Amino acid sequence: MAENGAERPLLLEVKGLKKYFPIRKGFFSTRTVGYVKAVDGVSFFIREGETLGLVGESGCGKTTTGRLILRAYEPTGGEIWFNDRKMGRVNVTNLDRQQLKQLRQNMQMIFQDPYSSLNPRMTLLQIVGEPLLVNGVARGGDLQDRVAELLRVVGLRPEYMTRYPHAFSGGQRQRIGVARALALNPQLVVCDEPVSALDVSIQAQTLNLLQDLQAEFGLTYLFVSHDLSVVEHISDRVAVMYVGKLVESARTQQLFLKPLHPYTEALLSAVPKPDPRRRTEPIVLQGDVADPANPPSGCYFHPRCRYAIERCSQEEPQLRELGEEHFVSCHRADELSLQGVASAAMAV
Amino acid sequence: MNDNRELLVEVKDLKTYFFLDEGTVKAVDGADFNIRRGETLGVVGESGCGKSVTARSILNIVPKPGKTVAGEILYHRKIKGAEQTLDLTQMAPQGDEMRGIRGAEIAMVFQEPMTSLSPVHTIGNQIGEAIRLHQGLDPDTARDLAIKTLSLVGMPLPERTIDQYAHQLSGGMRQRAMIAMALSCHPSLLIADEPTTALDVTTEAQILTLMRRLQDELGMAIMYITHNLGVVAQMTERVVVMYMGKVVEQADVDTIFYDAQHPYTRALLQSIPRLGQKTHDRHRLASIKGMVPDPYALPKGCAFHPRCGAVKPGLCDQVEPTMVEIAPGHKVRCHLCANRA
Numbered sequence: 001m002a003e004n005g006a007e008r009p010l011l012l013e014v015k016g017l018k019k020y021f022p023i024r025k026g027f028f029s030t031r032t033v034g035y036v037k038a039v040d041g042v043s044f045f046i047r048e049g050e051t052l053g054l055v056g057e058s059g060c061g062k063t064t065t066g067r068l069i070l071r072a073y074e075p076t077g078g079e080i081w082f083n084d085r086k087m088g089r090v091n092v093t094n095l096d097r098q099q100l101k102q103l104r105q106n107m108q109m110i111f112q113d114p115y116s117s118l119n120p121r122m123t124l125l126q127i128v129g130e131p132l133l134v135n136g137v138a139r140g141g142d143l144q145d146r147v148a149e150l151l152r153v154v155g156l157r158p159e160y161m162t163r164y165p166h167a168f169s170g171g172q173r174q175r176i177g178v179a180r181a182l183a184l185n186p187q188l189v190v191c192d193e194p195v196s197a198l199d200v201s202i203q204a205q206t207l208n209l210l211q212d213l214q215a216e217f218g219l220t221y222l223f224v225s226h227d228l229s230v231v232e233h234i235s236d237r238v239a240v241m242y243v244g245k246l247v248e249s250a251r252t253q254q255l256f257l258k259p260l261h262p263y264t265e266a267l268l269s270a271v272p273k274p275d276p277r278r279r280t281e282p283i284v285l286q287g288d289v290a291d292p293a294n295p296p297s298g299c300y301f302h303p304r305c306r307y308a309i310e311r312c313s314q315e316e317p318q319l320r321e322l323g324e325e326h327f328v329s330c331h332r333a334d335e336l337s338l339q340g341v342a343s344a345a346m347a348v
Numbered sequence: 349m350n351d352n353r354e355l356l357v358e359v360k361d362l363k364t365y366f367f368l369d370e371g372t373v374k375a376v377d378g379a380d381f382n383i384r385r386g387e388t389l390g391v392v393g394e395s396g397c398g399k400s401v402t403a404r405s406i407l408n409i410v411p412k413p414g415k416t417v418a419g420e421i422l423y424h425r426k427i428k429g430a431e432q433t434l435d436l437t438q439m440a441p442q443g444d445e446m447r448g449i450r451g452a453e454i455a456m457v458f459q460e461p462m463t464s465l466s467p468v469h470t471i472g473n474q475i476g477e478a479i480r481l482h483q484g485l486d487p488d489t490a491r492d493l494a495i496k497t498l499s500l501v502g503m504p505l506p507e508r509t510i511d512q513y514a515h516q517l518s519g520g521m522r523q524r525a526m527i528a529m530a531l532s533c534h535p536s537l538l539i540a541d542e543p544t545t546a547l548d549v550t551t552e553a554q555i556l557t558l559m560r561r562l563q564d565e566l567g568m569a570i571m572y573i574t575h576n577l578g579v580v581a582q583m584t585e586r587v588v589v590m591y592m593g594k595v596v597e598q599a600d601v602d603t604i605f606y607d608a609q610h611p612y613t614r615a616l617l618q619s620i621p622r623l624g625q626k627t628h629d630r631h632r633l634a635s636i637k638g639m640v641p642d643p644y645a646l647p648k649g650c651a652f653h654p655r656c657g658a659v660k661p662g663l664c665d666q667v668e669p670t671m672v673e674i675a676p677g678h679k680v681r682c683h684l685c686a687n688r689a
Contacts (some may be wrong), residue, residue, distance in 0.1 A: 029465035057548035058519075169639050199394040199576060204635035205621035211632065226548065229578075233621035233633070256624060270553035271623055272578030276601040280582050283555035287504075288518050289548075 008047040009218050010083065011188060012069065012162045017042045017078035019064050023293060036293045038064045040244035041078070043319060045235075046188070048083075051214065052222040053235030053252070055228060055267070057289055061244040062224045066190040069222065070107050071100060071199055082107070085187055093319070105135055108181035112193035114173035118165040124176060125150065126162040131183040150179040154209060155215075171202035175209065182213065190222045195230060228271050230255055240264050243300045246319060250326040257340040260328040262305045265338040299331070307332055353384040355405065355424055356537060356569050362419035362437075364398075364405045371644045375401040375414065377593035380671060380679075383537065386564065388570045390584030390601065391618075392577065396640055398593040399573045403539045406571075407450050408441045425536070442519040452482040455530035459542035461522035465514040471498070472510035475529045482533045482620055499530040502558055520551035525622060527558070534566060541573045556583060581605055586677075589613045592641065596673070599678040609680045611656045612636075650683065658684055 008285050020035035039061040054062045066075050069080055073090055085106055087099065095103060102326060104127040108131075111117035118127055126148045130140045138146045148158035154175040165173055173186035181189050191210070211234065213219060225231050231238055232252055239249035240263065248261040259265045270282040283310045285304045291294055303311035311331050320330040330336075376398040383389050387661055391399045404410045406421055421436040439446045457463040458496070461613040474495040485493065491510070498506035501524045503588045514522055523543060530538055544552040556579065563570055572583055580587055580601065587604040589597045589612065597610040602651040606616050637661055638655045641647055647654050653664040663683050 017533070057550065073490055171639060200577070200616060200641070201394060201619050201636035202639065204621075204633040207621070208632050228549065229621040229623050232623055268549060268623065270549045272552070272556065272576065272579045272582040274577040274582040274617070274620060274622055276605050280553075280578075282550075282557065284554055284557055285550045288520065 008049060011048045012046040012080075012083070013079075013081040014045065014065075014069065015081070017065065017068055017080065018071055018076040019068055020076045022219060034306045036295055037244045037292075037295065038292060039068060039075075042241070042244075044220060044239050044246060044249055046220055048187075049214070049218050050236040051223050051230035051234055053238040053242065054222060054224045055107050055226060055231050056241035057267075058241075059292065060241040061291060061292070062226075062241050063242070064142050065084055066109070066192050066222060066224045069188075069190060070104065070109060071095070072109075075157045081245075082188070087219055091196065100117055101135075105131075105184045106187040106310060108184065108186040110174075110181050110191045110194045113197055114170050114177055115197075117177055118173055120165055123162050123164055124156075127165070127176060128183055130180045131180065135184060137184065145182070147179075149297050150183055153182065153213070154179045162348060169202075170198055171205060171277050172197060175204075177208065178206075178213070182217070182219075185217065186219070186318050188220045188222065190224070192224045193222075193226070196227060199293060203230070204309075210234065240267065244296055245300060245329065246290050246327075247301065247330070248326075248328045250323075250328075254323070255340075257337050259328060259337075259340050260331050260333045261324060262302050262307050262336070262338065265323075265340070266304075268341050269339065271341075299329075307336055352385055354420075355382055356387075357383040357424070358386045358420070358422040359402070360420040360422070362405055362416065362421060363409055364401050364414055364416045366414040366490045368411075368413060373643045374593050374646070375643075376405060379419075379588075379590070379593075379595050381588045381595060383569050383571060385536065386563075386567050386569055387585045387586065388572060390580040390587040391571060391573045391590060392575065392580055392587060393590035394575060394640060396592075397590040400541055400591050402590070403541055403571065403573055406436060406537075406539065407454060407456060408436055408439060409444050409450070423454070425449075431569070431649070436576075448482070451478050451530075452533040453535055454537045454539065455533065455535040456539040456541065457523070457526050457530050458542045459545050460496060461519060461546070462514065467514055467523060470511050471517070471525045475510075475525070475532050478529055479532050480520055486507070494528075494532065497532045498525070500531070501525075501562070503528065509568050519547050520554060523547060523551075523555055527555075527562070531562065531566065532570075535568055537569045537571065539571045542575070543572075544579065545574070545576065551612050552579075552611070559583070566680070567612065577617065584662070589616070592643070594651065594681060595679075596681045597679065599675075601606065603675075603678055607678075608677070609674060609685045611681050612645065612659050615657070617654075627633060634665055650681075654685075660684065 014130050018041055019037055019039040020037050022032040025031050025033045025035045036271050042065055056062045068075050082092050083089050125147050128145050128150055132143055147241055149159050156175055189292050195206050223234055236249050238255045240247050240265050265285040266285050275278050283330055287304055290300050298313040298315055299317050300307040317329040317331050319327050321327050361382050362376055362379040366373040366375055378401050389611055395400045397607050405416050409673050416437045423434045425432050425561045426543055434502050446542050479490040479493050495506045503509050503524050529651040544555050555611055569649055582599050586600050588595050615636045636655050649665045653659045667685045669681050671679050672686050673679045
């Protein structure tokens with residue numbers, strides 16, 4: 001995958017994306033006393049047909065980034081260039097309502113919680129058929145045929161069409177969410193923690209399904225997750241976020257074997273290894289994640305970083321390319337030699 | 349494996365059922381295992397397999413309409429040098445004796461630190477309550493002890509945190525407060541029910557390191573309930589695998605990861621993505637087909653047979669397998685392993 005990936009055209013290019021949420025004071029007044037910089041100048045790209053994994057801890061802005069790309073949130077700043085099948089290369093941040101509707105046919109989302117993301121009062125036919133109906137793609141008998149086909153594609157029986165979501169287990173509901181996302185044959189699917197609410201055996205089924213669908217329909221995924229093992233498994237490239245900023249991005253193997261940012265190193269070391277013969281020795285980070293409303297000076301990670309020098313607390317590092325397609329924002333990235341994960345042999 | 353540490357808890361053929369209008373859910377239906385003093389036992393399984401209900405049965409806090417209908421939970425305690433064995437299932441849930449054990453000798457840390465801490469009491473209040481009730485100390489001494497326990501679990505600025513409320517703390521700090529509360533009376537068994545599942549991976553690493561350190565210092569046994577096989581591998585000595593209310597396999601942790609015999613254990617291990625395993629071509633994860641059966645209508649015979657890759661028709665779908673010890677300390681509930689005993 002990685003070898004021929006380089007020649008593929010870009011599908012999505014995000015430049016300096018920002019989203020600041022205002023902090024308001026008082027019950028009735030709307031006086032703004034500060035901003036939570038949920039996403040603060042994030043840049044990355046995704047090629048056609050590839051999967052970009054976006055990882056980070058809760059509150060780092062990864063979900064917000066995913067939603068900004070679909071313009072479910074209005075960005076505070078930055079550009080989102082998308083190579084739309086019909087409209088050509090467009091800046092998502094400048095589109096009007098009509099164009100957005102057009103755009104969202106080609107950009108869809110799968111949500112984390114398969115319980116709250118499906119309307120309990122709608123049947124599968126209504127849930128999966130809604131995008132087709134709204135966009136005037138199909139109706140009546142044609143709609144039923146399309147929904148039946150979609151259900152079959154995600155491994156559900158077409159007869160289930162008349163049932164309601166409560167009749168299904170978590171894994172099946174996630175398949176319903178996938179079927180809905182695929183209804184309009186999108187180019188890009190933003191998957192926001194699609195497997196984190198599922199049991200391990202169901203998680204494996206869902207990951208396999210996503211991979212099969214990608215191969216069959218040439219889908220491009222932005223895969224948002226906090227689970228590094230899952231991200232490594234499914235992604236071609238991975239981007240790591242910390243407190244609203246992108247700290248490192250690289251091809252999956254590169255990032256996992258030779259990380260360049262101390263935060264990535266700490267994240268990788270913290271994952272408990274499912275092998276009792278190999279002890280995990282986590283680099284235990286001191287303190288808590290920085291507050292995005294009141295971030296530290298310089299590099300946001302410096303108070304917890306064991307390699308921090310004076311410069312780190314004064315000057316904010318910029319994202320720069322070190323090695324092919326390996327971007328990192330750390331002052332000391334060239335001099336440090338950080339520990340990645342060793343290649344794991346299967347225990348069983 | 350030979351282990352000559354004394355037995356602390358013996359769970360024998362435990363059955364805890366929930367009597368609902370729709371039918372009876374056999375949440376725990378024949379759980380057998382032991383916990384020795386100072387040992388870390390992992391209990392693994394998917395949601396609904398009965399691992400949390402087993403823990404609650406030990407503490408005698410099964411929520412209604414659930415009830416322990418059969419089996420024994422023998423708890424071996426030492427009081428002033430004398431040995432005493434109690435059957436926890438026979439004790440009244442609200443009785444003085446059970447309340448004296450719960451929280452003091454057997455303590456529990458829950459998954460969701462936000463919902464298991466009281467939002468209207470300070471952290472100090474909640475830890476102090478356990479200390480005052482179980483150790484009969486006066487409020488000032490209890491407060492000092494609470495501060496000491498908070499610093500033991502690595503809480504920054506314990507003198508300040510003690511007067512804060514749960515919502516003022518981060519997830520990791522809340523979980524530390526929960527652990528402090530559980531440890532405040534020096535229990536001989538700590539039941540940790542998915543204590544790090546709601547936490548981020550770097551916070552999880554902090555908490556796991558902390559629990560390991562505390563166990564070294566205080567010497568309590570830990571029953572670690574989780575579905576995260578990475579945590580099991582790193583934290584436990586012995587593992588109990590549960591499926592649909594039954595223990596299907598138990599052995600020491602190395603055997604579970606390197607020589608598992610039950611098809612369910614093997615399938616679970618193969619279905620998880622592992623760090624560093626990625627190869628150039630995209631391999632698929634080996635998933636377990638189908639889904640967890642409906643608890644109201646368990647399949648006949650072995651509950652795993654509809655999803656099992658090695659099912660023997662006529663045997664697995666008819667006869668329920670029994671637990672067989674195939675090697676010292678390695679027990680499996682599977683027809684296919686039965687003749688290896």
